[in-house]
Amino acid sequence: MWNSQAEAISRDALAELQLHQLQRLLRRLTRVPFYKNALAEAGIRARDITSLDDLTHLPFTRKTDLRDHYPFGLLATPLEDTVRVHGSSGTTGRLTVVAYTKRDLRTWSEVMARTLAAGGVTRRDVVHVAYGYGLFTGGLGVHYGVERIGATVVPASGGNTLRQIALIRDFGATVLCSTPSFALYLAEASAEVGVDLYALALKTGFFGAEPWTEAMRSEIERKLGIRAYDIYGLSEVIGPGVSYECDQHAGLHINEDVFLPEVINPATGEPLPDGVKGELVFTTLTKQALPLLRYRTGDITALNHETCKCGRTTVRMNKVSGRTDDMLIIRGVNVFPSQIEEALLHVPGVSPNYMIIVDRAKNILDTLEVWVEVDAEAFSDKLGRLADLQRAAERHLYEIIGINAYIKLVEPNTIARSEGKAKRVVDRRDVYQIKG
Ligand code: DLL
DSSP states (O other): OOOHHHHTOOHHHHHHHHHHHHHHHHHHHTTSHHHHHHHHHHTOOGGGOOSGGGGGGSOOBOHHHHHHTTTTTTOSSOGGGEEEEEEEEOSSSSEEEEEEEHHHHHHHHHHHHHHHHHTTOOTTOEEEEOSOOSSSHHHHHHHHHHHHHTOEEEOOOSSOHHHHHHHHHHTTOOEEEEOHHHHHHHHHHHHHTTOOGGGSSOOEEEEESSOOOHHHHHHHHHHHTSEEEEEEEETTTTEEEEEEEOTTOSSEEEOTTTEEEEEEOTTTOOBOOTTOOEEEEEEESSOSSSOOSSEEEEEEEOEEOSOOTTSOOSOEEOOOOEESSOOEEETTEEEOHHHHHHHHHTSTTEEEEEEEEEEEETTTEEEEEEEEEEOHHHHHSOHHHHHHHHHHHHHHHHHHHSSOOEEEEEOTTOSOOOSSSOOOEEEOOOTTOOOO
16 A cells, blocks of 8 residues: 555545645635635635535536636636646636645555555556557556655657557566556557567556446456556546546545535435435545546446445545447547537538537547538539548548547438427447446
8 A cells, every 4th residue: 555544544544634734625615716706605715614415505617617717717826836736628618717726646656655655566567558648648647656765757748659569569568557448559569560469568458538347457467467457537627637546446546635415316415425426526625726626527436335345445446338428439538529519610611510429439549530521512513522521521630529529421411300309419338338
């Protein structure tokens, strides 16, 4: 265990610590006008919070609140005290911006170190990080956790699979960190170029940023000859390192001394007991730059407070089994259908009638196809114009969502109209078919 004081703390001591931190957080939040108003509206002052049960009286924070205060409106520290920003997609073109102070970055490295150590990483390991580096939190988040442990980090970032295979082989990587679908893609590409992954030094992998099933875990373990651990997180809360699997592979331990979890009924907001699935909600207990109160993640899971065989006392969450909203995760990138719609609306000649088809070729590589109707005039025009339109739409979509899509232009009135709410998305992958 990286930090047994935090990971195996007694439940009583943990509750005491969490209450103390929650009271401090509420005092800090009054510096943020948004929270000052929300707390005043709810009629709550920091001194009214005398037990953790009082948490349920506090207001929720939603992704739209971050978007509405773009970019820095929810910061609780002056910009000069923040040393890093990251971002992820919001429901429309706008980024969800998150920020960190020096201490926030230390907290992040600490929780990532716990995550990696739970899968056996030590300073003797060589860790190949194939999560994207950049605004996405995956690359840099994992990176600093590796350095904190003192292992050797290879900041490969995403893309260029053949080069990645060569680096893993030449540098003797023992640990792979990537999305689960990239791991399978890597296995396939290695086979094609005749690299035997079993002959390499790889022994462990940490996979997350998108949902994956137990079936995918078995496939990754078999094809790469490694043990595969699930890691979970979201930018708003910190990035990767919010929760992690231990050797038991029996749920993900939440770093509860810094992230206070709840599972609620998404329709009523009522808290749900252990074992009942609902929406996961986090309160960040110690974050300085962007503290969040009862943040609604949109992820569906259930909690389990039973003590784990590994000796950690922290609560576990089941593998994420769905979303409460329509967010798609395509090749590790969060995409909202509303972003696709917005992109299409800016291409003259295409209509707002569209259908999004997400698939997973060979169970590995996500594909995104968008069928969209063009207006009659464009369709009757020369073929060359259609090809131009298709390219323009693909380019525009790439600029907004950051991944390549195939756009298929269809004649007016070919996409089925629904009587109720339009069904715009067909997701053929089985990523959320998780038992329990
Ligand atoms: O995906 C952070 C991360 C990076 C986690 C690397 C793990 C590894 P966002 O881009 O903000 O942050 O996306 C967060 O991705 O709300 C979930 O819906 C989904 N997600 C992340 N990890 C998992 C996982 C990063 N292990 C959103 N299983 C979250 C299922 C996951 N879904």
